[in-house]
Amino acid sequence: MMRFCPACGGRLPQGEGIRFCVHCGQKLAGLIPEGDEFLAAAAEPVVGVVLPSVADDTTLADAAPRRLPVQPGRAVRPRRIAVVDKPAGPVITENRRAAPAAGPGTTAEQYSVVLKTIADKERLIGRLSQVLNRGTTATRMAVELVPGVIVYKNSAADIRPVLDILNGEGLYYTVIRGDFDMKLSLHERIPDFARLDGALQQLLAQVPAGLWLGETVQLVCDEVLWENGSHVLVVTDQALYMINQPELDQPPAWRIIPYTQLANVALHAEDEELECLFKEYGREECLHIQDQADLIQVYRYLSQVLAR
Numbered sequence: 001m002m003r004f005c006p007a008c009g010g011r012l013p014q015g016e017g018i019r020f021c022v023h024c025g026q027k028l029a030g031l032i033p034e035g036d037e038f039l040a041a042a043a044e045p046v047v048g049v050v051l052p053s054v055a056d057d058t059t060l061a062d063a064a065p066r067r068l069p070v071q072p073g074r075a076v077r078p079r080r081i082a083v084v085d086k087p088a089g090p091v092i093t094e095n096r097r098a099a100p101a102a103g104p105g106t107t108a109e110q111y112s113v114v115l116k117t118i119a120d121k122e123r124l125i126g127r128l129s130q131v132l133n134r135g136t137t138a139t140r141m142a143v144e145l146v147p148g149v150i151v152y153k154n155s156a157a158d159i160r161p162v163l164d165i166l167n168g169e170g171l172y173y174t175v176i177r178g179d180f181d182m183k184l185s186l187h188e189r190i191p192d193f194a195r196l197d198g199a200l201q202q203l204l205a206q207v208p209a210g211l212w213l214g215e216t217v218q219l220v221c222d223e224v225l226w227e228n229g230s231h232v233l234v235v236t237d238q239a240l241y242m243i244n245q246p247e248l249d250q251p252p253a254w255r256i257i258p259y260t261q262l263a264n265v266a267l268h269a270e271d272e273e274l275e276c277l278f279k280e281y282g283r284e285e286c287l288h289i290q291d292q293a294d295l296i297q298v299y300r301y302l303s304q305v306l307a308r
Contacts, residue, residue: 111159112176113151114213116256118143119169127169131161148210149182172256174214174238182213190217190234197222203232203245206252215239219297225288233287235298237305240276259305267299274299 118124121143129139132151142150151159159175166173186204187193189212193201200222215236224233226242234241240257257276266275272295274287289295 109156110153110178111151111156112149112153112180113159113162113166113173114148114176114210115143115150115166115171115173116147116211117172118146119171124165124169124171127165128162131165145210147208147213149213172239172258176214180213182209184209190220196220200232203243203252204234206245207243207254211241211254212236218301219294221289221291221294221298223290225290226285233289233298235301259302262302262306264306265299265302267295274302 125136125140125143128143128150129136132139134142142148151162163173163175186201189209190196190204193204196204200220204220215238217234217236219233219235221233221235224231224242226233229244231242231244234243239259241254242257243252243254245252261278261280262276263279264277266277267273268275268286271286272288272290272292274289274295275284276287277284287298289298
């Protein structure tokens, strides 16, 4: 994300959806160097961040910073998260590098797009049908299968119009470079899956496999209180997933909190809560994680990710 306008030098607001300079009105997308146009639009991948371990003698008090100051007369109350209401930006799951030019003995870089959320389904189908090399029926079938792959192994130039549409719709998605395996088992996708409680394994087995494509699961926390209900928290390298099952005869429901929407996190040791502060002013939410070791691990991991 650019901090200063290349045209006038003015300082730019830091947040999602800033497409024009607030000082001179220049369109920022047009100022990206030509060679980096595609990768500059992609979010910086989270690489080299290792999930921290918690020593037996580590206490919440040792890991927790001071509580964030609260203005006099202002009570901090939980707010319902309107998840993924802004463009999350594409996520490249491998190290970013310039795509080689097509020529003798070389192959152009290929990308796949995995869509995770939908807002206005009919509008999305209509817009995608105009840029994809397929009919409306085929586009509808792909969208109906979300979360899943909607574009498979196309060039950067081919998927760029698709990403523009997804960004405009404010949807969450990932972009995968090159080959990937869509049929990995939960034992391969989720660390220590065999050690999870049987009921938790059954719940995760009902979640569509496409939800994890393009992301690496770091940690699973059971019995996380959020929005007055008990959820399973799945921490990936790109987002937080809050999963619950409203009724036993209903499929699981989930909410996604991309890291691109978070500004900071704070650990409140005395309340065993993790406070998520969003880039949107005045927006915060608290997660109550009952297991202290999980609480510290999630806090430390998010702190490392957001510090990058």
